[in-house]
Amino acid sequence: MTPILEVQGVTKDFGGLRANNNISFSVQKGELLGLIGPNGAGKSTLFNCIAGVYNVTAGRIFFDGQEITNFKPYEVSRLGLARTFQIFVASGDLSVIENIMVGSFLRTRSRSVARRRAEEIIDLMGLGEHRDHWVSELPVAAQKRVAMATALATQPKMLLLDEVAAGLNPTEIDEMMSLIRKIHYDMGITVMLIEHVMELVMNISHRVIVLDSGNMIAEGKPEEIKQNPEVIKAYLGERYVAQQQKGA
Amino acid sequence: METIRNIFDFSDFPRKDLVIFGLFCLFLFIFPLIPHSSFSMATMIQFLMFSLYGMGWNTIGGYGGQVDLGKAQYAGIGAYTTAVMLIRWNIPFWVSAPIGMAFAIIWSFAIGYPLFRMRGHYFAIATIATSLVLLDVFQVWDFVGGAKGLEIPLKKMPSLMYLQFRNDAYYYYILLGLFFIGFFYINWFRKSRLGFQLRAIKDNEEVARSLGINAHWCKIKAYAIATSFVAVVGSFHACYNFNIEPEDIMSLDLSILIAMMAMVGGAGSLWGPIIGAAVLVPLKSYLGSWLGGKAGLAGLDLVIYALIIMAIAAFEPRGIWGIVEKARRRKRT
DSSP states (O other): OOEEEEEEEEEEEETTEEEEEEEEEEEETTOEEEEEOSTTSSHHHHHHHHHTSSOOSEEEEEETTEEOTTOOHHHHHHTTEEEOOSSOOOOSSSBHHHHHHHHHTTSOSOHHHHHHHHHHHHHHTTOGGGTTSBGGGSOHHHHHHHHHHHHHTTOOSEEEEESTTTTOOHHHHHHHHHHHHIIIIISOOEEEEEOSOHHHHHHHOSEEEEEETTEEEEEEOHHHHHHOHHHIIIIIHHHHHHHHHHHO | OHHHHHHTOOTTSOHHHHHHHHHHHHHHHHGGGSOOOHHHHHHHHHHHHHHHHHHHHIIIIIISOOOOOOTHHHHHHHHHHHHHHHHHHOOOHHHHHHHHHHHHHHHHHHHHHHHTTSOHHHHHHHHHHHHHHHHHHHHHOGGGTGGGOEEOOOOSSOBTTTTBOSSHHHHHHHHHHHHHHHHHHHHHHTTSHHHHHHHHHHHOHHHHHHTTOOHHHHHHHHHHHHHHHHHHHHHHHHHHHSEEOHHHHTOHHHHHHHHHHHHHHOTTSSSHHHHHHHHHHHHHHHHHHHHHTSTTOTTHHHHHHHHHHHHHHHHOTTHHHHHHHHHHHHHHO
16 A cells, blocks of 8 residues: 555644644555544644644655655645635525535536535435535534535545534434545545544444544554553543443 | 526525516616606616725625725726727727726736735725725826826717617616626626635634635635626726716725615625615715715715714624614514
8 A cells, every 4th residue: 555645744833833743644545534632732733734724843744755844735636635614604695406516616617516526415415305405594404514525526536624523413423424425435536534432433433533632642453452551641531441341 | 607597597586576676687687778867767777886986896895705895906007098099099898898907807916915914904004005006006107097097088979888879778788688697797707716716705704714714815806707797887987978087087085985886785696785785876866966065074974984884893793684684584583
């Protein structure tokens, strides 16, 4: 396997605050990687550094064999690295299908091609009933799916998902899980996700990375991470461990 | 082929809209043939001019959501290019108008590149400033007649090449031709890739950038498109009025009026600028003739425009068309 994304010693400072401290890891082609950690650990900052929203203070980032350190967001996404946002705000000027078409217009100039691709993705994501609604009218779960669909429409090689399960109920979390699996297995897209919903991360990730106060404190298979005393202390908490043991 | 189909594709509008618009077009075609006063002819010409101004503004201001209050500078560039070339070198309108458009576009790149680094109100204020600076330059620039402006000499014979006619109906039909070119262009534009990208930028610029859209460059392109509309109408204005003054063609009043056409009618919709011009131009003509005779009331029209802008901002940012669409949605649900 070859790495599709390589992060080498990335450091990001905001004034005196070090949000990411010398973080290095790589993501293999076809992997499904989880990124967890308490609030303020620097997960979203790391995403934003990779996606080009922030310039890094130090370190280098490579995607698909090319250095993308400090690229602009649109350059990163043109190379095939798409992302979703934690809060997908849409003022309501575009309908669901139009939103997705904006994504598919990245790879074509033709409206009919863009529309056809958007229709395919609407079917795939189960958004048919919301096709012509404004995004702001939709329930949270559907809004998250629209955000993912729009990112997918850019035909990425890799997808960064930022808290797509936040605010969903258990049924919706199950649906989201199978959706991510579908994107990963059926479409062959490498996925890296930030998530607070442990059930989802631990179930679908091949590998998990843990951040705490800007440092990478652990990396490993979900089962290893669950046992890691440092991770339990920093993030998972005794309660989660007790629950797991009770369940087992 | 697909492009041609998109130009004439109105399938996303209900049939009723198209029938109303069709009847309106019919009226526009036969208007000069039915009896009319010269005042109403002048008003109709103004209506067509401001529709075109508004359609242009709508690309960047409506679809792109970047409130531009400095469009008069480009009307000025168009008007002055045509007037200067005609007076000095006897160059006809049909040659000078595209050249004026080219000058305006070049200037729009020079202005747009730095200005689109700013967002929201800062951008709006900066556009006002650049337009007023250019106005000052033209007022002291002797080559273009300074503050006195330019007077276009009358040809002995009416001429299509120089856009000089004795009868306003000729101006009207030429403008009507430009109106339909502009209208169908916008109908294509709103469905084009750039149109979609602009709407995405208006929705959420950060998300748009993550979808591979170079927001800065998209805005500059749309700004240039808006500019070319405005510059051509400016050129036409010079020929139609025979007389241009910087204080008139490059004024802040004109910039605000251009923006108001689309804002009142419905920013970001195909019909918006046309509705806006149909409402505001008669209002403007009426206010002009009413206030013109009353000393001490000069400037009251600006107060009225300001009130309209505030009312729109407060109650319905999508203008008259927004009210119509809202009512329709309510009826459906």
